[in-house]
Amino acid sequence: MKTYTDYLYFTTKQEREIVNITHEIEQAVKRSGVKEGLVLVNSMHITSSVFINDEESGLKQDFLKWLEKIAPARLDYKHHQTGETNADAHLKRTIMGREVVVAITKGALDFGPWEQIFYGEFDGRRKKRVLVKVIGE
Amino acid sequence: MKTYTDYLYFTTKQEREIVNITHEIEQAVKRSGVKEGLVLVNSMHITSSVFINDEESGLKQDFLKWLEKIAPARLDYKHHQTGETNADAHLKRTIMGREVVVAITKGALDFGPWEQIFYGEFDGRRKKRVLVKVIGE
Amino acid sequence: MKTYTDYLYFTTKQEREIVNITHEIEQAVKRSGVKEGLVLVNSMHITSSVFINDEESGLKQDFLKWLEKIAPARLDYKHHQTGETNADAHLKRTIMGREVVVAITKGALDFGPWEQIFYGEFDGRRKKRVLVKVIGE
Numbered sequence: 001m002k003t004y005t006d007y008l009y010f011t012t013k014q015e016r017e018i019v020n021i022t023h024e025i026e027q028a029v030k031r032s033g034v035k036e037g038l039v040l041v042n043s044m045h046i047t048s049s050v051f052i053n054d055e056e057s058g059l060k061q062d063f064l065k066w067l068e069k070i071a072p073a074r075l076d077y078k079h080h081q082t083g084e085t086n087a088d089a090h091l092k093r094t095i096m097g098r099e100v101v102v103a104i105t106k107g108a109l110d111f112g113p114w115e116q117i118f119y120g121e122f123d124g125r126r127k128k129r130v131l132v133k134v135i136g137e
Numbered sequence: 138m139k140t141y142t143d144y145l146y147f148t149t150k151q152e153r154e155i156v157n158i159t160h161e162i163e164q165a166v167k168r169s170g171v172k173e174g175l176v177l178v179n180s181m182h183i184t185s186s187v188f189i190n191d192e193e194s195g196l197k198q199d200f201l202k203w204l205e206k207i208a209p210a211r212l213d214y215k216h217h218q219t220g221e222t223n224a225d226a227h228l229k230r231t232i233m234g235r236e237v238v239v240a241i242t243k244g245a246l247d248f249g250p251w252e253q254i255f256y257g258e259f260d261g262r263r264k265k266r267v268l269v270k271v272i273g274e
Numbered sequence: 275m276k277t278y279t280d281y282l283y284f285t286t287k288q289e290r291e292i293v294n295i296t297h298e299i300e301q302a303v304k305r306s307g308v309k310e311g312l313v314l315v316n317s318m319h320i321t322s323s324v325f326i327n328d329e330e331s332g333l334k335q336d337f338l339k340w341l342e343k344i345a346p347a348r349l350d351y352k353h354h355q356t357g358e359t360n361a362d363a364h365l366k367r368t369i370m371g372r373e374v375v376v377a378i379t380k381g382a383l384d385f386g387p388w389e390q391i392f393y394g395e396f397d398g399r400r401k402k403r404v405l406v407k408v409i410g411e
Contacts, residue, residue: 001138001275001411003310005379036140038177038272040312040375044386046328052235053227054183058215062224063231070207070344078332087336090327094337094370096231098326101177101238101375103270105142110268112181131384133377135312135410136272137138138275173277175314175409189372190364191320195352199361200368207344233368238314238375240407242279247405249318273409274275 004032004134007044012124016067016092018060019119021050021130025102026109028132035107037136041117042099044129047089049096049120067092067122089122096120104136141169141271144181149261153229155197156256158187158267162239163246165269172244174273178254179236181266184226186233186257204229204259226259233257241273278306278408281318286398290341290366292334293393295324295404299376300383302406309381311410315391316373318403321363323370323394341366341396363396370394378410 006028010019021041029039041050053059071094077087100117103110119130143165147156158178166176178187190196208231214224237254240247256267280302284293295315303313315324327333345368351361374391377384393404 003410005310005377005384036142036272038175038270038312040377042375042377044389046326046386046388051231052183053231056216056219058218059224059227061215062228066208066228071340078335079330081332082330087333090333091336091340094325094327097234097371099375101179101236103142103177103179103268105270110142110270112183112266112268114183115181129386131377131386133312133379133384135310136140173279173409175312175407188368189320190368193353193356195355196361196364198352199365203345203365234371238316238373240279240314240316240405242407247279247407249320249403249405251320252318273277 001137002034006132008130009127010119011127012121015124016064017121017124020055020116021119022117025117029104029134032134034104034134034136037104039102039104040099040133042131044131047086047093047123048128049093050100051096051118051120052100052115054114055116067095071095086123092122138274139171143269145267146264147256148264149258152261153201154258154261157192157253158256159253162254162269166241166271169271171241171271171273174241176239176241177236177270179268181268184223184230184260185265186230187237187267188233188257189237189252189254191251192253204232208232223260229259275411276308280406282404283401284393285401286395289398290338291395291398294329294390295393296390299391299406303378303408306408308378308408308410311378313376313378314373314407316405318405321360321367321397322402323367324374324404325370325394326374326389326391328388329390341369345369360397366396
């Protein structure tokens, strides 16, 4: 049995941004040497996400607009009594999800035709981390 | 250590449909021979879901009605400028989730009394795939 | 390869409650003896969640208020024709998620600075279970 751990670092230019990280995860899986197993990819922060969807720029805009509608930036969250201003980012990340688990088959991500992995940042412009953990043989 | 990979195929009759796949996953786990481990079950498409909830027909209708309310089918998504018409299906699938990871204990799905696995289709009437990956011993 | 299975039991005082279970999961990981691997933590019920976010009391109130807005308790769900009254709890749990998968590195949860694991109860005041499954070496 093999395990492999890696960390990716992101500092987005925008407060909210969706970044395609599929290539970075493919490279980590190659480095792991695992041919059959699972890879966990998760945000290590609670105001950003890792999720799987389609690489299409209009859809990314739709996601951000939709998130603003169902989890709006507002002043009156209780969390803001601590001095924070990012409660909406905690909610947005909850909708999009913290993590994905992807199968590794024959040494590669076992993906459907349109699956791509994204880092979703909702409180950006500062350094954040994503964890990659591979387990298998 | 053992790993096992299988693919399930679905062509739903309805555009939006919730299909109980618990039995298919139980059979795949048996075929894997794994007694202790994990099984990942994920949609390989970005407009459908795999999730766990209750087998109750009214609740399935509630889910579909609720999803239409918070992620409605509309014409004005940016994604539709590509010619696609299914942006809402990408959002609905995000709410319901891409994947589940289930424990295998003593050779069976380690489930609570009401847990059942469902395939949630939001852009159906065409052939789609679900991945089953088992890892353990 | 090692695997380890444990069950946690909760009977919340409130119908809706968010309980920090990070310490319990850390203890289970220690008992497992696994140094490198994955831990799955999932609710075994379909009206409660396991999720990762921030330990901050105001934010927990924000979560519960927000869930009530997007998945409100109402009388007219189809699920209630069975005699049940908790359809909203099924929806709330869907938003918050059934499970988390966390990396174990050097014998500990491989967490970012603010990550904490919570049990989210949406139909409480009765005994419920959470599953902890560890796999690794």
